[in-house]
Ligand SMILES: Nc1ncnc2c1ncn2[C@@H]1O[C@H](COP(=O)(O)OP(=O)(O)O)[C@@H](O)[C@H]1O
């Protein structure tokens with residue numbers, strides 16, 4: 001099976017859905033953020049604050065291209081579509097799924113989360129601008145788009161499986 005890539009904004013459910021989807025498909029699951037942490041030996045927050053976002057993006061692309069192309073579900077960081085090279089890598093693939101959730105629902109899901117340096121919940125306007133600026137890029141790279149706003153993880157997993165069969 002070609003690897004399945006989950007893309008979408010922070011809090012759209014990529015990590016959560018990837019784990020259940022991989023279990024159902026009986027394949028491996030990878031999370032680019034977790035692979036970056038392993039590679040760098042630092043947390044995402046530490047990479048951003050010590051090395052800067054540019055270094056983070058270099059590590060992100062390196063990890064993306066290093067992961068298996070088959071029999072895997074890959075949960076990607078929300079900014080992975082920011083680089084043209086990453087978009088080109090993903091756009092050529094059939095199994096790229098854009099998990100889209102309404103901005104207000106994302107902010108509710110992440111209201112107590114401090115692991116995302118780019119999402120300062122005390123600057124909602126900046127976060128929404130970033131969200132809106134990225135939607136076209138997610139759509140450019142994705143083969144399937146699924147709204148995760150008001151659905152359970154299992155419903156989303158089943159919808160991905162059904163949509164990929166078509
Ligand atoms: N379908 C869903 N419905 C409700 N909450 C969800 C759903 N998917 C994810 N969440 C919750 O939203 C938060 C962010 O989910 P996560 O999988 O980390 O998103 P991402 O990897 O896209 O940043 C977590 O607290 C998670 O439990």
Ligand SMILES: O=C(O)C1=C[C@@H](OP(=O)(O)O)[C@@H](O)[C@H](O)C1
Pocket residue numbers: 008009010011014015033044076077078079080115116117118
């Ligand atoms: O949107 C982004 O630029 C980022 C999203 C994060 O991943 P999640 O989408 O899993 O939160 C993580 O890669 C980093 O904080 C940058």
